[in-house]
Amino acid sequence: MIGQSPLRILIAHAALILGILIVAFPIYYTFVASTQTLQTILKPPLPLLPGDQFWNNYSEALFGGVGRIGGVSVGRLLLNTTVMALGVAVGKIFISILSAYAIVFFRFPLRMTFFWLIFITLMLPVEVRILPTYKVMVDLGMIDTYAGLIVPLIASATATLLFRQFFMTIPGELVEAARVDGAGPWRFFFDILLPLSRTNIAALFVILFIYGWTQYLWPLLVTNSNDMNTIVIALKKMVSFADADTQWHLVMVTAMLAIVPPILVVVLMQRWFVRGLVESEK
C-alpha cells in the first residue's frame, strides 16, 4: 500500500515535477526563442526569459511571410495540415469502423480471409509500400492534392482491429434485442453501435489526428508545390533554406504555432473521452 507520509508525498511530487520539467523545458525554450530577435538567438547564450519581440515575430510569421517560403503564409500551411490530419483521422475511423462492423456482425464467404488480409497489412507500413503508392498517385493525377495527401494513409489495420475487439465485447443479446425490436443492419449501426463506440472513436481520433499532423515522409513525396506543403515540411524547408540565412526566430514561431492545434485537440478531446470512460463504467 502506498503510504501518505509527508516525505513520500514530497518525493512523489519531486519526481513528477522533474518529469514535467524534462518534458516541458524544450517547449518553453522554443517559446523563449520565438520571442527574441534573430541576433539574440544567434549570439549564445539564449536568455531563459521571453524577450520583447513576441508581437513582431508572431505577426511577421503569420501575416508577413509572403516571399519567405515560396510565398506561402503560415495560415495556409496550418490549413493544409489541418485538412490532412482531419482527413486522415476521420477517414481512418470511417473506413475501419465499417470494415470492423462487416467482419464482426455479418456472415459472408471469405470473412476470415478478409480479416487476415487486413491484419497482414499491419506488417506493411507506409514506408514499405511507398514507391508503388507514389506511382499510383502519379497515375491518378493526385500529386499536389489533398486527396493525394489523405487517401493513401486512410486504410488502417490498427483501427480496424481496435474496433473489432470492441465490437466483440458487445453482448449477443444486445444484437438480438435490436433485431427483435425491428432494427435492421443500418439502424443497429447508427442507433446502437455508433453511440456505444463514441469513447473509442474519441480516443482514436486524438491518436490519429496527431499521427496525420506529424506525417513527414508521405507529404514530402506527394507535394511538390509550396502551396500544398504541410507545416512539418515547411519547417524543414525553412531550416535548410538554400539561398538565405535561416530565420531562426521565425522558425521558432512556426514551430510554436505548429504544436498549438494538436494540443487543442488533445485538451478538448481528452475531457470528452474521460467523461465517456466514466459514463460507460458498469
Place this chain on the structure above:
Amino acid sequence: MATVDLNDVRKVYAGGVEAVKGVSIAIPDKQLCVLVGPSGCGKSTLLRMIAGLETISSGTIAIDGKIVNAIGPTERDIAMVFQNYALYPHMKVYDNMAYGLRNRGTPKAEIDSRVRSTAKVLELSGLLDRRPRELSGGQRQRVAMGRAIVRNPKVFLFDEPLSNLDAKLRGQMRVEIKSLQRRLGVTSVYVTHDQLEAMTLADMLVVMNAGLVEQTGAPLDIYEKPASTFVASFIGAPPMNLLSLSTGSSATELERKLLGLAPPGGRAATLGFRPEDAELVADAEDRSGALMLPATVEAVEPVGAESFLHCSAAGNRIVIRVGGRTTAKPGDKLRITATAEKLHWFDQGGRRLDSASPSF
C-alpha cells in the same frame, strides 16, 4: 391473441450437433407455457427458434396459425425478455422502451402514451429519464419487461429472465410476471432451469431433456404423474426418491416384497415416492398393501416448518419430509411407509408404469 404451434421442430447445428430432436408443442391462446430442463436440453434453442433468432432445420413453427419459418424476428410480432436484460446502455429508460415502436414507424404521440402507460403499470414512471446503469437489477428487469409489453406483441418470450436476481427479488418478480401475463392475456413462452419457477408460473409445463420433450401437461399433473424417472427427479425439491429394483432369483426379500406391490402389466425396475408422501412408523406393524421400508437416518435438515431426513434404505439414499420439528438424529433406525397409491413405478427404460394405462 395468438396460439403457438411447434410441429416436429428440429435444430441441427453446422457441426452436426442436434440440439432439438423433433419437438411438437401446441400452446393455446393466452397461456403461459414454461419450458424447463437442465442446461443443454435445447430449451433455449427452441425459444430462440420461436423468436426467429435461430433458423429451423426441419419442422414448422406457426404463430397464430401462420407458419413463420421464413420470417425474421421483426415481422413475427414477438417480444423477448433476455437473461441479461439486453437494455441499450446509452439510451434512457424511455428510449429503451420506445425504440421498438419507433422502428415500426408508430406515431410519436402514440409512442409517448404507450410508453407512459406501460411505465405506470410497471412502476417505472419516475425512472424514465434514467439510464440502465443507474438502475438496480430489479428495475432493469422491469424495463426489459416494459420494452416487451409496450409493443403489444402476439407472443412474449422469456429467456431465463430472473436468473440474475437475488432469491427474494426473484420470488417477487415471479408473482409479478404471472399476474401481468394474466392481466394482459398474451400467450407466453418462458424458459427456465429452475423447477420451482416452472411449477409456480406455468399454465402449461413442458419438461425437456436432451433435445426431446419428456412430458407436457399442467404443473401439478406432472408433479403427481411424472412420465419418466427423469421428470420425477427433476420436478420437485427435494426430488422424488427412486429405488432401483432388481428382479430374478438374486433379488433380496425386501425387493421381492416391493415388487409384489407393483402394478401388473410391466416389469418394474424403479420405485419412486415423494419425500412428503412417506410416513414414519415407530412400531413393527406391517401395513398390508403399503410400502414398508427400514431406513437409517444419515443427516437431518431442519428448515423450520418442516424437516428433511436424509436416510439410507435398501442400498439407496432417500429423503423424507416430516412436518414441524423432529427428534430424529443421525444413526436412528426408522421404518418408512407410503401407501400404494402414492407409489410411482417405472420400467427398465425409466418410463412410467400405470395400472390404469397399458404398459409399453
